[in-house]
Amino acid sequence: MQQNNCQPLAPREDAWREELRKSMTAKERTAILRAVMSQLPPDYRVTNNEEVNCGLSAEQAVLEATRCLDCPDPQCVTGCPVNIDIPGFIKNIQRGDFAMAAAVLRQTSALPAVCGRVCPQEKQCESRCIYGKMKKQPVAIGYLERFAADEEMRVAAPVKPVPPDPDAVRIAVAGSGPAGLSFAGEMARRGYAVTVYEALHEIGGVLIYGIPEFRLPNSIVEAEIRKLEALGVKFIKDCIVGKTISYEDLRQMGFSGLFVASGAGLPRFMGIPGENLIGVMSSNEYLTRVNLMGAGREGYDTPVTRGRKAIIVGGGNTAMDSVRTARRMGAEKAVIVYRRSEAEMPARIEEVAHAKEEGVEFMTLHNPVEYLGDDKGHVRAVRLQRMELGEPDESGRRSPVPVPGDIVEVETDLVIVSVGVSPNPLIPHAIEGLEVGRRGTIEVDSETMESSVPDLFAGGDIVRGGATVILAMGDGRRAAAAMDSKLKSGNR
Amino acid sequence: MYKILDKEHFSEHVVKLVVEAPMIARSRRPGHFVIVRVGEGGERIPLTIADSDLERGSITLVVQEVGVSTRKICALNVGDEFTDVVGPLGRATHVENVGTVVCCGGGVGVAPLLPIVKAMKQAGNRVVTILAARTADLIILRDQVAPFSDELIIMTDDGSLGRKGLVTAGLEEVVKREKVDQVVAIGPAVMMKFVSKLTEGYAIPTMVSLNTIMVDGTGMCGACRVTVGGKTKFVCIDGPEFDAHKVDFDEMIMRLRSYN
Numbered sequence: 190m191q192q193n194n195c196q197p198l199a200p201r202e203d204a205w206r207e208e209l210r211k212s213m214t215a216k217e218r219t220a221i222l223r224a225v226m227s228q229l230p231p232d233y234r235v236t237n238n239e240e241v242n243c244g245l246s247a248e249q250a251v252l253e254a255t256r257c258l259d260c261p262d263p264q265c266v267t268g269c270p271v272n273i274d275i276p277g278f279i280k281n282i283q284r285g286d287f288a289m290a291a292a293v294l295r296q297t298s299a300l301p302a303v304c305g306r307v308c309p310q311e312k313q314c315e316s317r318c319i320y321g322k323m324k325k326q327p328v329a330i331g332y333l334e335r336f337a338a339d340e341e342m343r344v345a346a347p348v349k350p351v352p353p354d355p356d357a358v359r360i361a362v363a364g365s366g367p368a369g370l371s372f373a374g375e376m377a378r379r380g381y382a383v384t385v386y387e388a389l390h391e392i393g394g395v396l397i398y399g400i401p402e403f404r405l406p407n408s409i410v411e412a413e414i415r416k417l418e419a420l421g422v423k424f425i426k427d428c429i430v431g432k433t434i435s436y437e438d439l440r441q442m443g444f445s446g447l448f449v450a451s452g453a454g455l456p457r458f459m460g461i462p463g464e465n466l467i468g469v470m471s472s473n474e475y476l477t478r479v480n481l482m483g484a485g486r487e488g489y490d491t492p493v494t495r496g497r498k499a500i501i502v503g504g505g506n507t508a509m510d511s512v513r514t515a516r517r518m519g520a521e522k523a524v525i526v527y528r529r530s531e532a533e534m535p536a537r538i539e540e541v542a543h544a545k546e547e548g549v550e551f552m553t554l555h556n557p558v559e560y561l562g563d564d565k566g567h568v569r570a571v572r573l574q575r576m577e578l579g580e581p582d583e584s585g586r587r588s589p590v591p592v593p594g595d596i597v598e599v600e601t602d603l604v605i606v607s608v609g610v611s612p613n614p615l616i617p618h619a620i621e622g623l624e625v626g627r628r629g630t631i632e633v634d635s636e637t638m639e640s641s642v643p644d645l646f647a648g649g650d651i652v653r654g655g656a657t658v659i660l661a662m663g664d665g666r667r668a669a670a671a672m673d674s675k676l677k678s679g680n681r
Numbered sequence: 682m683y684k685i686l687d688k689e690h691f692s693e694h695v696v697k698l699v700v701e702a703p704m705i706a707r708s709r710r711p712g713h714f715v716i717v718r719v720g721e722g723g724e725r726i727p728l729t730i731a732d733s734d735l736e737r738g739s740i741t742l743v744v745q746e747v748g749v750s751t752r753k754i755c756a757l758n759v760g761d762e763f764t765d766v767v768g769p770l771g772r773a774t775h776v777e778n779v780g781t782v783v784c785c786g787g788g789v790g791v792a793p794l795l796p797i798v799k800a801m802k803q804a805g806n807r808v809v810t811i812l813a814a815r816t817a818d819l820i821i822l823r824d825q826v827a828p829f830s831d832e833l834i835i836m837t838d839d840g841s842l843g844r845k846g847l848v849t850a851g852l853e854e855v856v857k858r859e860k861v862d863q864v865v866a867i868g869p870a871v872m873m874k875f876v877s878k879l880t881e882g883y884a885i886p887t888m889v890s891l892n893t894i895m896v897d898g899t900g901m902c903g904a905c906r907v908t909v910g911g912k913t914k915f916v917c918i919d920g921p922e923f924d925a926h927k928v929d930f931d932e933m934i935m936r937l938r939s940y941n
Binding site for chain 1 (some may be wrong): 708725750767769770896897901903907908932935938939940
C-alpha cells in the first residue's frame with residue numbers, strides 16, 4: 190500500500206479541527222441521516238445522456254461532512270487505494286473551506302472529480318467507516334469528494350499557462366487514460382517536459398471511450414486535460430508508441446523516460462458457439478461506437494446495432510454501462526445475464542440500483558452457452574444455462590456451477606459481451622527486452638513501477654490486467670515519484 | 682497534418698491518394714494498414730498502405746467508394762486534409778525467399794498487394810503476379826507491379842483486357858504449369874475464398890490479407906474478429922494476414938454485412 194510522504198495540508202491537531210470536533214457530540218453527529226443525492230428521474234434519463242447524479246448542494250455537503258466523527262485512527266484512509274487524507278478534506282468542507290478541501294484531495298488524487306463519480310466507495314473507504322460498526326450508513330465520502338472537486342472546477346480561475354522550460358528533462362507517456370494523466374500531472378508539477386501519446390483521436394482513454402456521459406460527463410475529463418495542458422503537458426493524438434514511433438525513436442528524440450499506460454484494451458469472449466454472429470459484440474465495441482464515435486447521433490457516420498431486446502453478459506461496471514446505454518439507445522427490453530448471484534456482482538451498488546430504476550432486468554445465476562442466428566447470420570436468441578452457487582473459488586466468491594439440463598432460450602437481437610478485458614498487446618510486443626507476465630501484463634517492480642527495461646515504467650491496467658481508475662492513478666503517482674528520484678539521483 | 686499531396690482517379694470509383702504522414706511513412710512495412718477519419722463525425726476506416734515515400738514523408742492509399750465514409754475520402758482533393766491518420770497497424774508481411782510466389786490481386790486489393798510483390802521480388806523470389814477485375818477500367822497499378830513481376834497475367838471477367846475469366850482460372854494455369862511455393866491473395870472476400878479453395882487442393886501455402894470491419898484498429902473493440910483454425914482472432918492485431926486455408930471465409934463474408 191502506498192504511503193503519503195507529503196506533509197498533511199490539514200493536520201488533525203490544528204486548532205480549527207479540534208474546535209470542530211468539540212462543537213458537537215458524537216451522538217448528535219450520528220443522529221444526522223446520510224445525505225441523499227438528487228438524481229434525474231429514471232423515465233426522463235433513459236431518453237438522453239445527461240448525468241444521472243446531480244451532486245450535493247453546499248448545505249447538504251456541509252451537513253454530511255458534519256456526520257464525520259474525525260476519528261483519531263481513521264480507517265477510511267486505509268480503505269482508499271491511494272490513502273487520501275479523507276477526514277482532512279471532509280473537515281475542510283464542514284468549515285466551509287471548499288478550496289482547501291480540494292487541495293487536500295489533489296495532494297493524493299489527480300482526478301478527484303472522476304474518482305468521486307466512479308470509485309466503488311462501498312468496497313473501499315466507505316466500507317471501513319466507523320458508522321458501519323454502529324450499523325449505520327457510512328459517511329458519503331464519494332459524494333463529498335465529488336462535491337469538493339466540482340466546487341473547485343466551478344469557482345477556479347483558469348490555470349495560468351506555465352511557460353515551457355527549454356532545459357526541462359523530457360518524459361514520454363504512452364496512453365492518456367487515468368494512469369497516464371495522473372503520471373503526466375505529477376511529472377509536470379515536478380518540472381519535467383511531458384508529452385503524452387494517445388493512439389485514439391481523443392484524449393482520456395477509458396474515461397472517454399468507455400465510461401458513458403450519463404455517469405462521467407466528458408466536460409469533467411476535458412477540464413482536467415486543460416489543466417494539464419496549462420501545466421505544459423503536450424498531448425499528441427493518433428500516435429501509437431511501439432508502432433508509429435518506437436522506444437528507440439523516443440530515446441533519440443531526447444526523452445529520458447517512458448511511462449507505459451496503454452490500458453487493458455483487448456476484450457475477452459467466452460468461446461461459445463454463435464459468438465461471431467452479427468449483433469454479438471464486446472462491450473468495448475458497443476461503448477466505443479456510442480461514446481467515442483457518436484453512433485446514433487445526428488452528424489456521426491459510425492453505425493451501431495440498435496437492439497430492441499438487448500442481452501448484456503457480465504456483472505461489472507462495464508456491463509452496467511452497456512445495459513444502461515442500450516436502454517438509452519432504444520432497447521425496450523435490456524437484460525443483465527450474470528453467472529453468479531447479485532451479491533457477487535463486481536459492479537458498484539449504485540450502478541446496479543440505477544440500472545434497476547431504469548427498467549433493466551436481471552437474470553442472475555444464468556450463463557450463455559450458445560447464440561442462435563437467423564438465415565442472414567443475425568443473432569436471434571441465446572441459450573442460457575441455469576447456475577447455482579458452489580464452493581468459493583480463488584477470488585473468494587462462491588463459484589457458479591451449472592444445474593444439469595436446466596437451459597432456457599431467450600429471444601434477443603443485440604448481445605453485448607462484457608466478461609472482462611486483457612492487456613493491450615501492442616506495446617508488450619513492440620519493445621525488446623520488456624518482461625511480460627503470463628497474461629500479457631508488463632512486469633514491474635511493485636514499489637517503483639519500473640519494468641525490466643531501464644527508464645521504462647508502467648502502470649494501470651497494462652500492469653494490473655483490469656482494475657479501477659483509482660488504482661491506475663495511484664500507479665501513475667508512484668511511478669512519477671520513482672522516476673523522478675531515479676532521474677535526479679543520476680542513477681541511469 | 683495528413684494533407685493530400687496527390688490524387689489520381691484510377692476509375693470512376695477508385696482513387697489513389699498520396700497523404701502526408703512522415704512518421705508512418707518511416708515505420709511502415711509491407712502488409713501494414715492505417716485507420717483514417719474524415720471530419721469530426723467521421724467513421725474510423727481501415728486502409729492498407731500501398732506505398733510510401735520517405736523523402737516526401739508520404740504514404741499512398743487506394744480507396745474504392747462503397748459507402749458514406751469512402752465517398753467522403755474519395756471526395757478529398759489535393760490540399761485537403763484527413764482529420765486523423767493513425768498507424769502503421771497490424772503485423773507486417775512475412776517475406777522470405779521460398780522460390781516461386783504467385784501474387785493475386787482482385788480489384789482494389791491490388792493496392793495492398795503492391796508492396797508485397799515488391800518485397801517478395803526483393804527477397805529473391807520468382808514472382809508471378811495476377812491482376813484481376815471485372816473489366817479493363819478496374820485493373821489498377823499495372824505499371825507499378827510490372828517491374829517487380831517475372832510474369833504479369835491480367836484477367837478480366839468480360840475479357841476487355843488480358844484474358845477472359847476469373848483470377849482462379851489464371852492461377853490454376855500457373856499452378857499446373859510449374860511448381861509454386863507460395864500464393865498471396867488480396868481482394869474481395871469471395872475471391873480470396875475461391876483462391877484458397879483452389880490452392881488447398883494443390884497444398885500450396887497461401888496467405889490472405891483480410892479487410893474486416895474495424896473501429897479502433899488497435900485490438901480494443903473486437904469488431905474485426907474472424908475464425909482462423911477454429912479460434913477467434915482479431916484482424917487488427919493478429920493479422921491482417923492469415924493462413925488462407927484456416928480462415929472461415931463464410932463467417933467473415935457474413936460479418937462484413939453487419940451494417941448493411
